[in-house]
Amino acid sequence: MFSLAGIFPPVVTPFQKEELAPKRLADNLEKWNKYDLAGYLVLGSNGENVMLTDQESLQVVETAVKNTPKDKKIIVGAGRESTRNTLNFIREVSRIGGDAVLLVTPHYYKDDMKEASILKYYQEVAEDVSLPVILYNVPKFTGLEIPVRVIARLSQHPNIIGIKDSSGNLTYQQSILSLRLKDFQLLTGSANTLMAGLMMGAVGGILALANIAPRQCIQIYQHVLNKEFELARKLQLEVIRLNQLTTGIYGIGGLKYALDQAGFYGGLPRSPLRSPDETGQQEIDTELKKFGII
Amino acid sequence: MFSLAGIFPPVVTPFQKEELAPKRLADNLEKWNKYDLAGYLVLGSNGENVMLTDQESLQVVETAVKNTPKDKKIIVGAGRESTRNTLNFIREVSRIGGDAVLLVTPHYYKDDMKEASILKYYQEVAEDVSLPVILYNVPKFTGLEIPVRVIARLSQHPNIIGIKDSSGNLTYQQSILSLRLKDFQLLTGSANTLMAGLMMGAVGGILALANIAPRQCIQIYQHVLNKEFELARKLQLEVIRLNQLTTGIYGIGGLKYALDQAGFYGGLPRSPLRSPDETGQQEIDTELKKFGII
Amino acid sequence: MFSLAGIFPPVVTPFQKEELAPKRLADNLEKWNKYDLAGYLVLGSNGENVMLTDQESLQVVETAVKNTPKDKKIIVGAGRESTRNTLNFIREVSRIGGDAVLLVTPHYYKDDMKEASILKYYQEVAEDVSLPVILYNVPKFTGLEIPVRVIARLSQHPNIIGIKDSSGNLTYQQSILSLRLKDFQLLTGSANTLMAGLMMGAVGGILALANIAPRQCIQIYQHVLNKEFELARKLQLEVIRLNQLTTGIYGIGGLKYALDQAGFYGGLPRSPLRSPDETGQQEIDTELKKFGII
């Protein structure tokens, strides 16, 4: 079975003057490759996937495939609003060499995405692709939550291997875990719930924070594996603020700013997203210094 | 000035076995052309714009341009998450011959779309296009509301000519109208608020219901213009239920089903959207019969 | 039948140094009595009913009964979380001489207040009281909406004579009106939807704004009755901002401040509610001056 254990950064997509900058992505990957990361998510929410053309998206996948060693996995964000567009895109991803796909719930027509439609979408896609499929629950972007009983049904499909939950809702994660679904893995989608998620049964995490602080994320993961809970807890509480600044509070602009400070290439997000103002930059600097990242 | 007065159906995009069916759209347009409609919105939310490729989207615009008489306007839904993709798409629309564009607020990164980002998006686009721009406020899909004071500032741009408000929130519409913004027109985005919106100062409406009941929508509009308020009110209250069934309750699947019953081509929405079940079909039939549409 | 036609201010409850000040209420009523108001709502949301003891609440009712001429009605806010407490309180109101009661939906246990529980509450109360009962739908305070089909059933009870809707959601109001319920009256609960509500079939309004601007509220009402729609519309759009400042933006503290400026007694709301700061006071002053109220 395709293992999702470990830490995956959802890598940012670099731009230079609004143009996709694959060379910069390659440079970042070279640096991340030195850490004990399980692999990468490209074209996730933090990868500004909704800001790209399909052609650019495929360039990102190609760059990742070319610059990632074989022992690290490449998960590709590949969800689209229609089953048809999703399938077309996955076909290209598969051809280029992605290892698995992460599928956000179609969500533009929120009121229409009742249980039956969510089920239909994932089943139709899973039926028609060969790559392993990971569900993606992210209410803060979609305004929807994949119901636990839909997950239970979808978990029975051999191509559906797990879920990334970015709700931050531990009860939701525990509801899934309490079903002890066969061959179905849970990835926590926020550094805030990393330790607790792992304690309860998650196998790893796809964490924005792992872009800028891969070492710290891996340490929390290893501490939990080694049953060094006091060390894990200390570090977990320490990273909360940096994580909030570079996700919720200043968003992708904040994450990219922090990357620039941390020795990676961040650059600007695509317009209309914006960089943090000076106050925000100082708040982020303060946190980065605490960890010796700058 | 580009007038938005009158009734515009946000036309559905027909598919046959999931393939775009431009011929069917042409047939529908031919039928709608017989009514005293001000024009059409193509590629709006009801046009399943998020389910299409850019190429298909342009085919829809071409079909509309070819099959619409000169005295009717073609507004094109052209909003994308990034300024860049929006501008690229509008360039094509402009080349093909759309008359104006309607731009939904970028919304995937909801927490990042604060006032400054919303302002930035619309200003950058308006600055760079020649077609008239209409703002599109639709919280039920975006989870966002364009703040009234952002509208006030945007209204000063010569290329920004109005707003379509689909919130159904009359207070919001009145807040805009009370500012008496110069050269800025309000279109109501729901048949439910047609009469009230017009009474308060809206110049017209882009109404899903006008796909299946153009005559009734135009009648309400005319009654208000003619100060026949009791007639307007009677009809307004009568259409509420049909409108709810073919928008909120059964969504685009319901609207397309009703079109099939009403002598147009509806067909199925793209998966994972679904058609109403038998109960839903009967509820819609019942309402259509009340108006003699079937 | 008990008519709800006309304008009712939901009168504020005056305090002096946090003590109930019935004399001040009497003075205010004396001033309001000079206007062509249909009556008063006491102990509504604007009456800080949740800040009072039951004993104080009854003092307010007594003061209102004593200081209101016979041709004006006294509606009393009498909703409690339990059927039992509601009934006990209504008994006292009835004894003292209130004319009708307005019952907010129990809402603390939101998830438990499904259709069946809402129906049960109102039916049990209506069954056991002699005073006319008015439903009160106010999602901004309760987090709940009384479903339209529950209203349809409740409207059949002879003691249930209408609903005050403060949702500002015109579609909701129209859904109710479109059912043409027998002997069931709709009151709009916000000055923002006064003209539109009346146009669609509401019989009147319970309007916070009528505390400070009774004349203007009555004028809108009269203009609609007289079919002077252009005059109504002009005034309607003018009052929006003052209404927003003294309800949503600065709440009861804002309303009470405005009363003090307008020649009534406002005073401070009970702690922890607060008065507007200086900026807020100036904003309110500016609007009051527009109407010549100060």
Add this chain to the structure above:
Amino acid sequence: MFSLAGIFPPVVTPFQKEELAPKRLADNLEKWNKYDLAGYLVLGSNGENVMLTDQESLQVVETAVKNTPKDKKIIVGAGRESTRNTLNFIREVSRIGGDAVLLVTPHYYKDDMKEASILKYYQEVAEDVSLPVILYNVPKFTGLEIPVRVIARLSQHPNIIGIKDSSGNLTYQQSILSLRLKDFQLLTGSANTLMAGLMMGAVGGILALANIAPRQCIQIYQHVLNKEFELARKLQLEVIRLNQLTTGIYGIGGLKYALDQAGFYGGLPRSPLRSPDETGQQEIDTELKKFGII
């Protein structure tokens, strides 16, 4: 310092034919006293505090004081919408012999309860009482969240000793814990987050589930204290479903039904709250049997 360590059931308030039944409460307490519970919360949300008169509330406190051994603490839910009513009620609680008070955020006027008002409420109360004060954050009932920085400031007051957080939001709890506030304790307010909360630094929990399954709640607590994490995790995942059925899904009616099955007195909640229907009863029975509770 007043320690909040351990498990506290928020005890239900028994009624017989809608009348308060203190004798039944005494009987329940006698049974709960046999468990290693840290004490009780009376008049919490599960105690139907909003359904009681003040007089009944005080009877509940008296009954608890009389029937609880000295080594167990009695926390009393004492929050009211106004500072004044809160202070008056706490005075009575203090006289009767409660050990600490738990204060829900005033919430009826949600829009007015900005940071300054929340701060003002708790500061004014803490300033004027001698009993230890515990903040109570419960967004599902109040529609509000006490901001973390308000908590930081309130924690400096010597009378404010901690917070019960029932949001189920682990990130929120961790944000509080990461501040390492002096002399400030966190209680988790849901059995769903018991293990994770304790792992991260909570000192205990006030758990509806502890009404019907005190043994299991205490076991999770003890396992975490003993660093038996695998045992804790197993039990934590097992109790999720029972907890959901007797809180969110069937509410207090479900909790009281389960109490009746588990050998305590539950009875009916006050109207309009309702008991679970037969399906609900069976679902609850199934879970109770899993634990040998019935």
